[in-house]
């Protein structure tokens with residue numbers, strides 16, 4: 001008999017397995033995919049760690065979380081500094097003095113502020129009716145048209161005039177020459193990839209790949225005292241109240257016979273006519289010098305049952321539905337729900353680490 005049956009070998013399930021193993025608990029991990037790691041899985045191609053489920057950059061200001069992950073990997077000094085490509089013009093992101101200088105030739109923060117104020121003032125309205133009006137209201141025409149409009153429309157699958165203004169609450173602008181996308185204190189990529197990190201976490205557990213827990217629920221439940229479930233919560237309950245919705249994304253990955261395709265790990269394509277939103281060039285996450293390169297084009301996609309669930313759509317309808325499932329989950333004596341799918345919440349990796357540590361502390365006294 002195992003102490004814990006862990007459903008899902010993503011970051012949440014793997015941390016739980018590691019912490020339980022340290023306390024001498026026996027864990028069986030079942031994973032429906034043919035690999036461990038969940039969405040942070042990286043696969044080596046041409047000596048390059050390819051982020052199979054989208055770019056994953058670890059960043060946090062939580063020192064405990066940062067120190068915790070260091071035991072599983074050494075992190076490099078990668079700093080996310082994406083650039084935007086609008087019809088062949090290149091702009092730095094997030095919006096900062098480098099962006100403003102390129103757009104308007106302004107040099108000082110005061111000049112940049114005055115320019116944005118002048119542009120936004122032309123569209124000032126107290127009650128923006130849609131996302132377009134909201135964005136124009138905040139940053140004016142140039143930034144909106146070159147860097148926001150097309151990208152947002154592709155991401156949501158709707159024109160900006162059809163999207164609610166609340167999607168963009170504020171648009172952070174930085175009046176310093178700093179292209180670092182994240183404001184966190186700590187940032188980096190694990191040298192050797194995320195999969196190697198997960199392997200270390202799962203070293204003491206028994207792992208069975210290609211096993212869908214829900215298809216063998218009764219026989220698997222009988223093997224363990226308790227269950228840690230990190231799959232979709234609505235699927236666990238047989239969708240009895242209805243289905244939770246997600247946004248999906250698809251990736252088109254290609255090996256190119258050249259050492260450097262775009263000179264940066266992340267390039268956003270902000271014009272509507274280019275069908276993908278981003279191209280990731282994986283080697284730049286690790287300062288790779290290989291002869292070849294691997295790129296992934298990222299296409300936002302509508303989601304239907306059976307597709308890979310990526311981003312929960314936390315609108316009122318879905319949140320209410322989730323709360324109905326959550327009520328059932330709270331009554332469970334033998335099952336702990338965790339991770340992004342088990343709690344229907346978008347979580348960055350550092351949130352998952354913090355949450356997994358909180359749950360394990362509570363559970364494994």
Ligand code: FDA
Nearest residue numbers: 008010011012032038039054056057213231339340348349
């Ligand atoms: P995860 O989904 O990884 O693991 C769940 C596992 O359970 C999966 O392996 C799944 O196959 C398995 N499973 C589900 N149902 C099952 C069943 N019935 N039987 C058996 N197994 C089952 N974060 C960040 O900090 N920096 C970043 O740059 C990014 N980038 C990013 C890009 C994209 C496109 C997305 C969608 C997300 C990010 N993230 C991120 C977030 C990051 O991916 C996320 O925090 C973790 O992967 C969540 O780990 P979990 O263990 O919760 O879920």
